[in-house]
Amino acid sequence: MKINIFQWRYSPFLILLPLLLPTGNAQAALSVTCQAGMNTAPGSAGIVNFGTITSTNANNASTTGTLTYSCTNTGDTAGYVSVCLAADGGEYNNTAVNGRYMQRPGSGTDPERRLNFTMTLPGGTVWxxxxxxxxxxxxxxLSIGANSTVKGSEVISLSMNGGNTRATQGVYTNNFGNGNHTALTFRASENSSGLxxxxxxxxxxxxxxxVQAAIEPSCIITATSDVNLGPRSASETNITGSNSSxxxxxxxxxxxxxVGLKPSNNSTTGAGVMSGxxxxxxxxxxxxxxxxxxxxxxxxxxxxxTTIGNGVADFGTGANKTHEVFVTVPSADxxxxNYSDTVTINVNY
Incomplete structure (x- = not known):
């Protein structure tokens, strides 16, 4: 009888079982960023332009700027945000919020190189x-939703102050971008309490x-008065008269x-006639x-x-200047x- 003996060999088996972990939707906290702009989209540089300033509006010209801001929440949690926007005196005197001014390029801060202006919030409070x-x-x-943006704006009023009439021709600016002349502050929270x-x-x-403005040459006639020759005898000749103002x-x-003067007969040489x-x-x-x-x-x-011709030439000072007019009459015969005529004044500049 033959007996077969079988040899058993054992080896370990590694059984891999899936490990199950409980999962859910991951939730990001409130995550808010804010940016702002003036007369432009938030996040870019803007310009507030007074436009052309002349001697007639140098002390009272006005304009507005629109302050814009936006806050974006990239988190999955809704919440609240509060935004503050501030500006100081600008590049020339950052402390002078009640005495802001624009200046022409170059050195010096005398009245010929400056334009004074104010910036105020609604209601007239200085910004x-x-x-x-x-x-x-x-x-x-402001409430802000999850994964959303909230936007807003406010109008800032800008006005010229007194003391600008001596400003000379040129472009005036005040830069609120060089240095720390503006500040955006915001607070965000899921809870509105005390925010x-x-x-x-x-x-x-x-x-x-x-902020910028351009002074351009301008002239206005602010006052006129007659040259009165008074009563004259018919025998008088070579009559003269004048008015210093x-x-x-x-x-x-x-x-x-x-300055040119034109009698009613349109004489270019100032030779007119008075009518009864x-x-x-x-x-x-x-x-x-x-x-x-x-x-x-x-x-x-x-x-x-550009030329004097047979007129009178002068230079402006930003203040009133008077010109004397003389009249001669050959004869009163x-x-x-009562004789009179109307003279047209032409101021060329």
């Missing part, structure tokens, strides 16, 4: 930074912008101007002059914006009456 004489803009409490951007440290985020003009400081009243057909000839005497310099109307 400022913390610790200055004024208030920063405060959005108040206020005005608490804690002022933020370090910036929103650069520039016949013409008052206000022109841009440093700007040249040329009613049916009186007599005409009394007269001559306009810029200097005294029967042979004073003729004052006519050939001046242009005419029918008794």
């Amino acid at each position: 400022s930074t913390r610790g200055k004489s004024g208030l920063e803009f405060n959005s108040g409490l 206020n951007c005005a608490t804690g440290n002022q933020g370090l985020d910036r929103f650069p912008f520039t 016949a013409i008052t003009v206000n022109c841009t400081n440093g700007g040249s101007y040329y 009243t009613g049916g009186n057909l007599d005409k009394v000839p007269y001559q306009l002059r810029s200097t005294a005497g029967i042979n004073g310099t003729i004052w006519g109307n050939t001046a242009t914006s 005419f029918k008794p009456d």
